[in-house]
Amino acid sequence: MKNTILCVKWGDKYGREYVEKLKQQCEENCSIPFNFYCLTDNPTEDYDVFLPTIWDVHENGKFWAYRKLYMFQEIQLRITGENFLYLDLDVIIHQDLKYFFDLPMNKPWIVRGWWNDLEVCKSNFSKFKSTPINSSIIRWNSNQLIEVYDHISKNIETIFFTYQTIDNYLNHFFYDMYGDKSFFNIFPVGDIYSWYKGNVFPDDMEAKKIRRECKVCLFNNSGEDNDTEELKLLWNT
Amino acid sequence: MEHLKYTPEMARDWKNANNASEGYLRKRVADSMNESQLESKLWLVEELTKLNIKPIRVALLAGWFAQYIIPLLYDNFESIEWIENFEIDQDVKKISYKFNKRYKDDERYRVLIRNVMFDKIQSGMDTIINCSCEHMYPMWKFKIINELILKNPLYILQSSDDDQHDDHINCVQSEDELIVQSGINHVIYSGSKILSNKSTRFMVIGR
Numbered sequence: 001m002k003n004t005i006l007c008v009k010w011g012d013k014y015g016r017e018y019v020e021k022l023k024q025q026c027e028e029n030c031s032i033p034f035n036f037y038c039l040t041d042n043p044t045e046d047y048d049v050f051l052p053t054i055w056d057v058h059e060n061g062k063f064w065a066y067r068k069l070y071m072f073q074e075i076q077l078r079i080t081g082e083n084f085l086y087l088d089l090d091v092i093i094h095q096d097l098k099y100f101f102d103l104p105m106n107k108p109w110i111v112r113g114w115w116n117d118l119e120v121c122k123s124n125f126s127k128f129k130s131t132p133i134n135s136s137i138i139r140w141n142s143n144q145l146i147e148v149y150d151h152i153s154k155n156i157e158t159i160f161f162t163y164q165t166i167d168n169y170l171n172h173f174f175y176d177m178y179g180d181k182s183f184f185n186i187f188p189v190g191d192i193y194s195w196y197k198g199n200v201f202p203d204d205m206e207a208k209k210i211r212r213e214c215k216v217c218l219f220n221n222s223g224e225d226n227d228t229e230e231l232k233l234l235w236n237t
Numbered sequence: 238m239e240h241l242k243y244t245p246e247m248a249r250d251w252k253n254a255n256n257a258s259e260g261y262l263r264k265r266v267a268d269s270m271n272e273s274q275l276e277s278k279l280w281l282v283e284e285l286t287k288l289n290i291k292p293i294r295v296a297l298l299a300g301w302f303a304q305y306i307i308p309l310l311y312d313n314f315e316s317i318e319w320i321e322n323f324e325i326d327q328d329v330k331k332i333s334y335k336f337n338k339r340y341k342d343d344e345r346y347r348v349l350i351r352n353v354m355f356d357k358i359q360s361g362m363d364t365i366i367n368c369s370c371e372h373m374y375p376m377w378k379f380k381i382i383n384e385l386i387l388k389n390p391l392y393i394l395q396s397s398d399d400d401q402h403d404d405h406i407n408c409v410q411s412e413d414e415l416i417v418q419s420g421i422n423h424v425i426y427s428g429s430k431i432l433s434n435k436s437t438r439f440m441v442i443g444r
Contacts, residue, residue: 119260119261120261122261122327122328123261123262123264123265123328125325125326125327125328126299126324126325126326126372126404127402127403127404128403128404128406129403129404155355157374158354158355158374158378161374161406161407162354162373162374162406172325172352177327178327
């Protein structure tokens with residue numbers, strides 16, 4: 001099969017049930033065949049792939065979520081497929097994921113958080129915060145993101161020191177808030193929304209509202225505590 | 238050095254810069270014009286003057302809008318021919334050119350959008366000024382990136398112990414720590430100064 005859905009589970013913030021739930025959601029909401037893989041530090045299932053550790057020696061207290069970008073070297077990890085879709089574990093899928101595999105792939109795709117005020121993002125660009133880019137969902141074809149992986153590998157200490165989140169790093173090097181020079185395409189308005197932050201700034205910003213007309217709901221909450229339990233409650237609604 | 242020379246030309250340019258600073262830029266410009274910003278630039282010029290330094294081609298790293306340092310340098314060092322401000326913030330260019338229009342029009346000032354911890358600067362610079370070391374990775378990396386194109390330039394570096402801001406990712410606690418971070422081998426000045434915002438600013442000059 002050429003279509004592959006990936007997730008990453010590292011550490012114990014999310015239990016195995018999150019992977020199982022994501023897999024179940026994909027099976028229920030993807031009308032085309034796909035492979036499913038979970039990159040993890042603790043492989044237990046057939047679909048698990050051992051998450052590399054090569055960057056771990058650069059752990060400096062600021063490095064954590066960068067681990068998920070190991071997936072950008074999908075060929076080296078021997079992950080089957082040609083068309084890749086990454087999903088965070090804390091998402092709720094509302095619509096057919098085939099949509100993402102049908103996108104034109106002149107460039108890879110990433111979430112632009114339309115709930116962000118772009119003026120705030122521009123104002124905070126050099127403060128390394130308030131990025132409009134969100135890496136909770138990424139769509140790419142084979143080898144399209146090796147450039148990002150190589151950039152990190154080449155500048156690893158500087159990047160981990162300077163950019164405390166992947167999203168901030170990607171915003172600085174692979175997205176253009178001011179024009180059309182972005183490395184990534186961004187998913188259109190209304191595709192992806194945030195449970196905690198809303199949908200589109202400034203007109204559709206109600207938080208904690210299910211929007212089934214959108215394709216996926218994210219639970220990005222800047223590391224605050226209760227998000228995992230709140231998501232679990234919504235699994236059954 | 239106790240003051241900035243406020244000339245009619247500067248008044249014209251600053252008025253235009255302020256008029257151009259709409260929306261979210263207005264607060265940023267205001268932040269860039271506080272007392273401490275001016276104090277630290279005056280201190281830099283004062284020490285360079287005492288050391289009888291004669292810069293010619295100056296690379297200003299992360300100079301922000303550079304409304305203080307550009308006129309201070311040009312007014313106090315006749316030797317300076319060219320200043321280039323390397324910034325990552327695309328909003329800076331337009332506003333900095335407004336503040337420093339008289340120098341830009343004379344082809345003595347330019348802003349380049351460039352991340353100096355990842356990419357080389359232009360060759361031919363004899364003086365490197367970075368008053369924003371607390372905002373970036375240690376300067377030794379800059380020295381390595383540019384070692385083939387810069388011929389033993391003079392470095393003038395400032396940093397801070399003020400770790401209350403998210404973007405102060407590399408504060409230091411002493412001028413000695415700044416020296417270690419910088420990779421400067423021959424120090425000709427190092428010192429500290431308590432600014433009006435109560436933070437301590439450190440400065441190192443050397444090669």
